[in-house]
Amino acid sequence: MCAMRHEPVHEPGPGGQGPAQAATRLGGEGWKAVLTPEEVRRALTRIAHEILERTHGGEGIVLLGIPTRGVYLARRLATRIGEFEGTPAPVGSLDVTLHRDDLRLRPARALQRTQVPSDGVDGKTVVLVDDVLFSGRTIRAALDALNDLGRPRAVQLAVLVDRGHRELPIRADYVGKNLPTAHREKVRVQLAEIDGEDSVLLGEGDK
Amino acid sequence: MNRHLISAGDLSRDDAILILDTAEELARVEGRAIRKLPTLRGLTVVNLFYEDSTRTRTSFEAAAKRLSADVINFSAKGSSVAKGESLKDTALTLEAMGADAVVIRHPASGAPRRLTDWVSGRVVNAGDGTHEHPTQALLDAFTIRQRLARGTDRHGQGLDGIRVTIVGDVLHSRVARSNVLLLATLGAQVTLVAPPTLMPHAVETWPCRASFDLDAELGKSDVMMMLRVQQERMTAAYFPTVREYRRRYGLDASRMALLPEHAIVMHPGPMNRGVEIAAEVADSDRSTIVAQVANGVTVRMAVLYLMLGGATEEAV
Numbered sequence: 182m183c184a185m186r187h188e189p190v191h192e193p194g195p196g197g198q199g200p201a202q203a204a205t206r207l208g209g210e211g212w213k214a215v216l217t218p219e220e221v222r223r224a225l226t227r228i229a230h231e232i233l234e235r236t237h238g239g240e241g242i243v244l245l246g247i248p249t250r251g252v253y254l255a256r257r258l259a260t261r262i263g264e265f266e267g268t269p270a271p272v273g274s275l276d277v278t279l280h281r282d283d284l285r286l287r288p289a290r291a292l293q294r295t296q297v298p299s300d301g302v303d304g305k306t307v308v309l310v311d312d313v314l315f316s317g318r319t320i321r322a323a324l325d326a327l328n329d330l331g332r333p334r335a336v337q338l339a340v341l342v343d344r345g346h347r348e349l350p351i352r353a354d355y356v357g358k359n360l361p362t363a364h365r366e367k368v369r370v371q372l373a374e375i376d377g378e379d380s381v382l383l384g385e386g387d388k
Numbered sequence: 389m390n391r392h393l394i395s396a397g398d399l400s401r402d403d404a405i406l407i408l409d410t411a412e413e414l415a416r417v418e419g420r421a422i423r424k425l426p427t428l429r430g431l432t433v434v435n436l437f438y439e440d441s442t443r444t445r446t447s448f449e450a451a452a453k454r455l456s457a458d459v460i461n462f463s464a465k466g467s468s469v470a471k472g473e474s475l476k477d478t479a480l481t482l483e484a485m486g487a488d489a490v491v492i493r494h495p496a497s498g499a500p501r502r503l504t505d506w507v508s509g510r511v512v513n514a515g516d517g518t519h520e521h522p523t524q525a526l527l528d529a530f531t532i533r534q535r536l537a538r539g540t541d542r543h544g545q546g547l548d549g550i551r552v553t554i555v556g557d558v559l560h561s562r563v564a565r566s567n568v569l570l571l572a573t574l575g576a577q578v579t580l581v582a583p584p585t586l587m588p589h590a591v592e593t594w595p596c597r598a599s600f601d602l603d604a605e606l607g608k609s610d611v612m613m614m615l616r617v618q619q620e621r622m623t624a625a626y627f628p629t630v631r632e633y634r635r636r637y638g639l640d641a642s643r644m645a646l647l648p649e650h651a652i653v654m655h656p657g658p659m660n661r662g663v664e665i666a667a668e669v670a671d672s673d674r675s676t677i678v679a680q681v682a683n684g685v686t687v688r689m690a691v692l693y694l695m696l697g698g699a700t701e702e703a704v
């Protein structure tokens with residue numbers, strides 16, 4: 182029973198451990214920037230516009246970020262929607278740890294905060310926000326977690342990066358960047374709020 | 389953290405804070421329409437109770453069920469234990485039934501530790517003799533942090549500098565023992581107050597102060613934790629009369645008035661109203677007794693999740 186923080190590196194398979202933290206700094210060895218801060222900003226602006234378009238001006242939407250980095254992305258999208266429409270979108274967070282299907286494959290993980298806006302999710306259009314879409318298993322867990330919170334009218338998915346290799350019939354409604362990757366490669370999203378700078382990095386996998 | 393939870397002393401500060409933080413998140417599930425989580429689906433938790441304890445057993449049962457574990461209640465009364473089965477044979481039976489965790493309450497100190505030799509599942513001590521009751525200490529620490537922690541975000545915080553006074557039958561109290569160990573680990577300053585006859589001999593080796601004078605401690609306590617006078621363990625004359633005990637060590641309204649304004653009053657239950665705690669104190673705003681019961685379920689959920697929710701060592 183030991184704590185394991187949500188790993189920001191989206192790597193293949195549950196068995197592998199994250200790379201040495203020192204090497205993951207921006208521009209560190211073995212990591213290549215695929216999105217610059219400017220491109221991250223533009224991608225989020227575009228997604229915010231697309232959400233407004235698809236939901237007829239953000240009618241009844243609730244943005245729920247999946248910890249850790251999805252929460253910051255959801256907050257940024259909410260702020261942008263507020264700038265475009267005058268009223269910021271309700272935003273919250275949805276921890277999926279207790280609904281994951283791979284809990285038994287790693288030591289027990291620390292839980293992150295679930296915080297739903299006071300109006301709840303019943304009858305709302307919930308937009309789930311995550312940094313990287315990979316196997317789709319996190320999103321499956323999120324759909325289950327959401328099911329316990331109420332009954333949204335519809336659920337949509339926004340991700341900053343879609344790196345492919347889905348293992349479940351799940352797709353994103355809004356994608357910042359489609360990033361073709363090899364299965365063993367690693368994708369790391371860094372955000373100014375916790376990493377000091379915005380970027381998306383692609384790293385060589387082991388061996 | 390360790391494979392089993394036998395003693396509060398086995399928990400490091402990080403382990404203890406992780407349990408409290410996890411419980412903090414699980415407490416938020418309480419407010420939802422659906423309070424059940426699928427996390428421990430398919431796992432079996434056995435409540436093995438050799439002493440009557442409706443409170444603790446139902447608390448563990450509720451915790452396991454909210455995490456979707458299957459719960460088997462095995463009480464000594466009316467079972468093979470009443471027919472003379474030994475703890476070892478009972479353990480082997482549970483083992484054969486595939487218990488992933490055994491929650492044990494036993495009148496003999498050390499029984500849970502012994503049980504770990506015989507079962508492959510996790511063992512959680514739910515009170516053994518006069519030894520320990522670690523989940524009670526965890527829920528007490530959780531309640532203290534909830535009520536007294538500074539700032540809005542309690543995450544990651546210990547109980548540094550909080551002054552906790554534990555009053556009563558310390559000698560027989562597993563709750564006191566576990567609390568002293570855990571609260572000290574979390575940085576609290578613990579003082580034990582008891583009549584000389586109910587103070588353990590080696591108390592100077594414990595990470596706390598000891599005193600025989602309750603009135604001297606009132607003004608410098610952030611938390612008053614009153615222990616039950618355990619009439620069933622009072623086999624010798626530890627104090628002259630109940631009235632005498634109440635006069636020296638009972639918490640009544642006039643003593644409560646001398647506590648600092650923010651101080652809280654705790655009791656692990658069940659209470660003897662009018663003995664160690666007066667009814668008007670137990671029912672006052674400062675009393676956390678009902679909150680402690682609710683917190684018991686979430687803290688036990690956190691313990692079960694952290695012990696059973698992840699990989700077993702073999703799989704890592």
